[in-house]
Amino acid sequence: MIDYVNHLARMHLLVDAAAGRANPAYEIHWRLYPNLAVDIIVPVFARFVGVETAARLFLLGSQILVACGAIALEMQVRGRHQLSGFVALIALYSLPFLWGLMNFEFGCGVALWGIVAWIYFREGPWLLRIALHASVVVVLFSAHLFALGIYGLTIVCYEGSRITSYRHAVRTLAVLALPVLAGCLVVLWSGDTLSNPGFSWSFGLKLMWPLFVMNCYSLPLSIGLALIIAVLLGYLGYSRVFGLTRPAVFIGSGFLVVYLLMPARILGGAYTDVRLITAMMLVLPAFLTVNWPSRAVKTVAALVAVGIILANVMSVASVWYSYRSDYADMIKSFALLRAGSTILIARGDVDEGQANAPMFYAPTLAVHYANAFVPSLYTISGQQPVKKSASKSLLEIGDALDYRPTPIAQLNSASAGGTVPAHVRGWRTDYDYLYIVGDQTGSIPEHLTFMMRSRRFALYAIDK
Template sequence: MNVPAPLTAEDFVARGTRSDRLVATVVFALLAVGSLLPTLLVPIPAMGDYVNHLARMYLLSEMGATDANPYYEAAWAFYPNLAMDLVVPRMARLFGTETATRLFLLVSQILIVGGALALEWVVKRRVHLAGFAALMLLYCLPLSWGFINFECGLGIALCGIAAYLAVGDQPAPVRFGVNAAFVVLLFASHLFALGVYGATLGLHELWRAFDRKCPARDVALRFLTLAAPAVASLVIMRLTAGSVGSEGTFWSLDHKLLWPFFIMNGYSMAVSGASAIVLMAALYVAARCSMLKLAPAGIWIATGFALLYLALPPRLFDTAFADIRVLPAVALILPAFCSLSLPGRRWTMAALVIVGGITLANLGLVLDVWLSYRLEYSAVIESFEHVDRGSRILIGTSAEGEDPPFQDLTRFPVYYAPTLAVHYANAFVSNLFTETGKQPIQVRAELRRLAVPNGGPVPIRLLRAIAEGRTTEPEETAAVRTWYRDYDYLYLVGPATANPLPDLLEELDGSGRFVLYKIRHTSRACD
């Protein structure tokens, strides 16, 4: 009779390790399913820019139809910001525009998580940290605000970095082919995502050259292999009259030190700050106790992105929040270059509690905001019944302060909801995103002067001052200089207030977050 050998201490450790991995896998799977639920549960995700992009998808999907909106026309060129514009109208033929746009968002979220996992697998041959990091950041500030093309591009960039590193030691033609394919794909998707991809691989190549003491000729060849497709894409863009946006670029150090605390959640600065502080404290303890270590390549990448974050202007090529997009990008990349060794089950459970708690706190707030906007978006769509087809609509805001409204970011998702009138009422909406170099839709020449720069709602204080003749007319207000004559309806988004111009505006519909006014046309400003 064979007697089984007694279990050794190493056997108990191995069993404990396998058990901990199983628990971590189950927790990750549950958090992943939960993190995708908001996109599956609501017809229109409550993200600030999302509804504006949805309105553009309607226009592109209906372009050429007999009942197409008469105020807009296609303006295709090789813009580095076309991910959803190329994909969604084709998907819309099968699923409808609203569903196709939401499916595009869902695929983008899956790309973020899957790309982070793929990168970690290529670097470490195991998945350990990246998936949890991706779930914590899935509704971070730039992603939950509806920067959809950037989100999709960032997911593709993560996959591209993983693919290039996987063939990093292959012959130059293989590396060139993989890199060229992803550069073209990323260039068409989003310029900033291409920048993340290029910066990561460039920094990795610098580390590789330094670590292996590679000959200068080999280093130059590898960098040429990386850069050539991007340069060729820029040349093609110029030859085809494409562009990367306007010249509105300004640099400021304001908030650079605060954004890392406010990046975790796009709806509450308090939840974001608390999550960031808890996470930073946990990382500090793990690093101080030598449980968390960053590989040399990761140190190069972290340092490079830190400098890039400080150097980038908040507005680049008239694209807002350029610098903060670096933060989720580097937070998704670095886990692949980190190693975490927890000394026991209690530490593992504590880590899962922290990660799960942050993820669930963000997810709970997202679900609360998104579900509350189901009725709000329905109310906006129903309000279009009061709008004559073919009308001209202006969006204003009753709120004072910044856009987005940082004092209460749960108001932001309604800011662009009235742009859906371009579909439901065949209307002209001055706040639709139609900037050359970013979107392949533009206003027809006869109304182009009414397009509001950057699409943001116009403060009611400015509209009131113009109507009462109490303001100068700088260039940036050209679209609303005579708004009381040029437009038929005004949507006022933000906190409910009394009619700001009762002699000029007639209230037709509204809810707690918007009011629809009909403009009583007059040939002169109000007294």
């Protein structure tokens, strides 16, 4: 999981600071950021089971919330479970979750249960509905802003399909909007804003995401699974298994419109549009009608769904297992570092796809194991409660995409006086060590002293 390790390193910093072992290169800076689920929950459990186990439990709990929340939503809407559990397990290792977007995954689980509560108490007293909705908004606002958007989009579309009068519409909109507006005012009052929100939109990529979304480790597998799902949906459509309810039409149309309009980058987050595909997989099945024409059709659908789930699970297990030795070597390499040193992460110039992406942020763990400074540790203004100290402010990263390892070509360009991100410009003097992950066959910069090589990374001391 690409981002998981970066989050894990930040959890170590939070726990170390609470225990009086603060890293002087970073400051703890708490505010009501809309991206705090893992930062709030993991350090609490880490007091009893350690950081690594607490992070694993958080991931497991998020997956349980997502799968059970999808099932609960279908049971609330249609009174029985037929479809949503299978689809949720298919989506569980989809690209946004497999990237290690931990707060988003947790937030999706909470959003699903929040939608269940909204529908269950829809005819209940208004004060109770407002209190429950406000509670869900507070949790989601603190957990992940995009998950709050999914919750709101689903409820707005659902209520839109059931509006009976103008007064009803205004009252429902007021109930939905007031807690969100209050949260926005609190964030503005806190004084922290995103340093570089970023904004981009690509229609061509939107056409490709449905093929790329199933697995971020293997593009052929992702495309293969997506095509199998498309064939299965065609077969079930031909067999007249699914029916569209009015809420399903509104929710599906709402998600589609937002997906087409959503930028790929917004509010400092990347790949925001693809997250809507996973969210729709979790929400929409609950609102479909399912009528199996025969046991044979039902059996075929179940076998194909289970096959897709197992293919993804085996792929992920294989990748994760193959990286265990690499992470062990990475931990060993930290013993070679001078305490309090500064570390830059680079990558080879050869495009290897996602082959080495799980190692991109592994060196950030040095902030704990070697009390080091690594600029690639997530310290995005308005998103994380960990900030770079004033002494490291010149190495702040302006664009969120530049948190990824710096291509070796940029290092060579910086040495020649070329235009590069600010935190790389003086890399020969600003950093003590260089980790290069991935391809090692390119033009390695000069004035480096080799220290250690593993299968997927190499460590160098930077000559001063």
